[in-house]
Amino acid sequence: MGNGSAIATETALETRLVSKRFGNRLVLRDVSVSIRKGELAVLFGPNGAGKTTLLRILATIMNPTSGNVLVTGMNIKEDAEDARRKIGVVSHQTFLYNDLTIRENLEFYARMFDVPHRRERIGEVVEMVGMTPRLNDRIGTLSRGMQQRVAIARAILHKPEILLLDEPETGLDLKIISVLWKTLLGEGGEKRTVVFTTHDLERGIELGDRFLVLSRGAIIYDSSKEQMDVTHLRETYDRCSGVSV
Amino acid sequence: MEYFLTATAIIWAVVFGYVLFIIGRQRKLRQEIESLKQLVAEKQKNTR
């Protein structure tokens, strides 16, 4: 896990020997990674490798069977609520209520996240994803792409330091994808820490500056951009995705 | 009188049936564990 930077940078997200068991199936095996502040970590892995499970554990939606997760140094077992304040989640599901309008959905989440100056903030994020004209439309009446834009707005509503993205690009057109990254990465000059999962190797290499490969619940590759050997990464990835298909 | 005997018989039958069920299950499980343990041992030999 050692990497080149001489200055000890702050750790944003850390897992220590995290395992998750569903019945007799071990979905994650002793996963230990630490992600530095401002890093954009890409989590590769074939379907069923445990990517979503790991992300759900990081988002404190799911409890690990054993091991610890630290969010900016806070153990999520003790400070779950404070940890959640620092995290924003975008998954392939939007987490939005079909029967509520964009404004109502965002208002609800703003209340849940104790967002100050709700109205202004909602106006801001909706503007960022370009959904202002539809503010009073019900989610159910929007197209999938538009819903995903609102989901992005929802995730950054409380200005999280860390973003967890679970296959955020699947099913989206290029325009929305550019909105996604523009919105997610920076706001007010601050660079966010991002963990995102994908099974698209090329796209991941293009975007990330830290690469992890998860196979059968274990991390089998971990490297920063500077030290990365593209062929080695490709081989590792092909090997694990070839086996499990 | 016959009610008393019926009650006794039913209770006996159920208890007895449960014992049989347990014995049967126990036997089956023991065999299964044995055979599985052998399989695991074989596999470990092969992988080495």
Add this chain to the structure above:
Amino acid sequence: MKGKESFKTAGLVVALLLFMWALYMIFIFVPTEATMGISQRIFYFHVPLAWLGLLGYTLVFFGSIMYLWKRRSGWDNFSSSAAELGFIFTTLFLISGSLWAKPAWGVWWTWTPRLTTALILWFIYIAYLTVRFYASEKQQGARFGAVVGIVGFVDVPIIAISTSLWRSEHPGALVFQGGLTPEMTFGLMVSIAAFTVLFVYFLAIRTSLKQQEMEVERLRELVEQDQ
């Protein structure tokens, strides 16, 4: 492992001996009750069965709390075994109650507070077993079962109060009209002891069977892996 085996055998022997003794007491030793005759002897099954139904759910409750606290599957095996046994014995209690009601009151079922409470307890046992059955995976079933185990248990006394309030006109102590003779009390005690030992023995065996089932699954997982 060997000590465990001999312990189990000893348990079986004790349970059987006690059971024989109880049967002797019930069939021969105890005096026949004057007004109800032989059928009153169902009483010596009836009361222990009721006790086992309650004991079963108490153990389910205890095991459920321990499971949610410690998350050891052993506790779940314990409480689900207790529920299974409690369900069986509560069923027997309802049957014996019915077989007693017929000669005593001329009907197969009466809504006495005790029978009614037992009937609802029986339904709660069913709820417990249903939830486990329909859970989408095993650990979830264990968790859901534990929740029902806890909620159901705290509800039982309230159910008992409500049924007795509901039927307050009913002669609750009908069984004991003439009071119990010392022989009767002694016979009842032996019977309760016998049934309890049997229950504990069954519970131990059933729990260990469930542990072995998990062992089988674990081994199977090992075998199927990487193939």
Add this chain to the structure above:
Amino acid sequence: MSFLSKSLAVARKETIAELRTREMVFAVLVFTILVIVIFNFTAGVDQEVIRAAAPGLLWATFSFSGTLSLNRTFVREKENGCLEGLMSCPASREVIYVGKVLSNLLFMLVIEIIALLVFTLLFNIYVLSPPLLVITVLATFGFATVGTLFSGLSANTKAREMVLPILFLPIVLPVIIAAVRGSEQVLAGKSWAGLSPWFQLILAFDAVLSVVSFLVFPYVIEE
């Protein structure tokens, strides 16, 4: 204070969504009124018979319409993975529980009050008296606390709609018994004092079961 305000936010969101679609309250209300109308044909027009059977019918209807509406409460959370979104919020699981209890209580009460009105109109029995309303509110609170817990549980099982009544009805039986008996007393013109054992029973149930349900709810939605 944040606990309560977030619970209210959950209840608020439920209420807005329900007001917009009206799917649950509407369907359950139609069901309830239909049951009352069918009862009319079975009981005939004999005022005595109706008076004797009314409390039982009323609470049987409320129990079934209660399960019907409770079955819906977690359906909305399942679409678009909302429950996960809710769980990623900085609020304890209990907040979700309290919010849901409040909204369920509100929906059930709305249905019941309308049903009581219909009942009064159709059968010429004055069921909208203050003691009966108190009984209704207290008993419905009991329904909502236990029902919210079990609807969260059954929503995660393989046979959702089937599991809830099997769980819910035996547990709330003391409340049903007390509510029926209490309503009988009210219709017979008894004073408040005569009702006190039934009030006590419902209150005991509400107190014990709400605390226990509150405590175990997190185990129902965690993974």
